[in-house]
Amino acid sequence: MPIFVCKRILIYVAALLVALSILAPLLWLFLMSVSSAKDLTQIPLHWLPQHWDFSRYQLLLSLAPDSPGQLFLHAMFNSLITATGATLVSLLLAIPAAYSFSRYSGHEGWLMACLGMYMVPPVAFILPLYFILQQLGLLNTHWGLMLVYCSLILPFLTWMIKNQFDAMPYDIEQAAQLDGLSTYQVLLKITLPLAKPALGAASLFGWLLAWDEFFYALLFTNNINAKTLPIAIADFMAGRATDDGLIAATGILASIIPLIIAIALQKTLVGGLTEGASKG
Incomplete structure (x- = not known):
């Protein structure tokens, strides 16, 4: 395999790792925001919520x-x-x-x-x-x-x-x-x-x-x-x-x-x- 191809592959792999290190915490933060309190405290932890709950966003966007x-x-x-x-x-x-x-x-x-x-x-x-x-x-x-x-x-x-x-x-x-x-x-x-x-x-x-x-x-x-x-x-x-x-x-x-x-x-x-x- 040519050297320049190996370098390009390494660059893309490094860029992917950087992107994952940045996006993974944001993804987990979003999953937490739409998970119920039971899902967040359950052991073993569920990576995906059983019931998607967007009520917190409605609550934060309300001026009540x-x-x-x-x-x-x-x-x-x-x-x-x-x-x-x-x-x-x-x-x-x-x-x-x-x-x-x-x-x-x-x-x-x-x-x-x-x-x-x-x-x-x-x-x-x-x-x-x-x-x-x-x-x-x-x-x-x-x-x-x-x-x-x-x-x-x-x-x-x-x-x-x-x-x-x-x-x-x-x-x-x-x-x-x-x-x-x-x-x-x-x-x-x-x-x-x-x-x-x-x-x-x-x-x-x-x-x-x-x-x-x-x-x-x-x-x-x-x-x-x-x-x-x-x-x-x-x-x-x-x-x-x-x-x-x-x-x-x-x-x-x-x-x-x-x-x-x-x-x-x-x-x-x-x-x-x-x-x-x-x-x-």
Whole structure:
């Protein structure tokens, strides 16, 4: 058998194993969500439910008062608002910061400060952030969480985007400046269009950081006005009689929005990752 055929077979086998390692937990989570409590606790365990039960999804998608769906849907909306808002604000600040760090020397100290801020344990910022939000009246609000999440996302996006700007040829920008374009015009008309794949990948990773964040949301929210999805899922697990199927259903529904965004940005994400890998 030719060597290139063996290599191709190994690549497909490796890809299949990676896909199985990702899809198998999701498949089991779905089976849990449609299994009865008896099926989930029966020994020996049944891999397929004897009676398929989709009532938990109906319960989570209902806005009936004091129902799990009321908490779940409000929390999903809160997570979507805070994650998207924090990512957009961080992106608007990270682009000019990354461009200045990439194109102008002498700012290495500030760049190291951004990295150091990102590496500090989140628990160190609890009291300062709490007092700031309290003084501004932003506790248990979307704006308060956006402000906190920006402190997490902004250094991350700045470093990712700076690396992409570093890999871009500077000759194109110099030619544009000779044609009369200002620095901001070069950034908007030349640099950003070329860096579009990397911006999409960085934005997606930043958004996922905010979407999955648990620690700050637990401390700075206390009701459905701003409580995010990770906190709502933890609330479902806090009762004495925990419905494992309900928690599994929340996991399935919570993964839908990130999945839709990832599929919509698939070409941009793959392009950004492969371009960053090839420019290293």
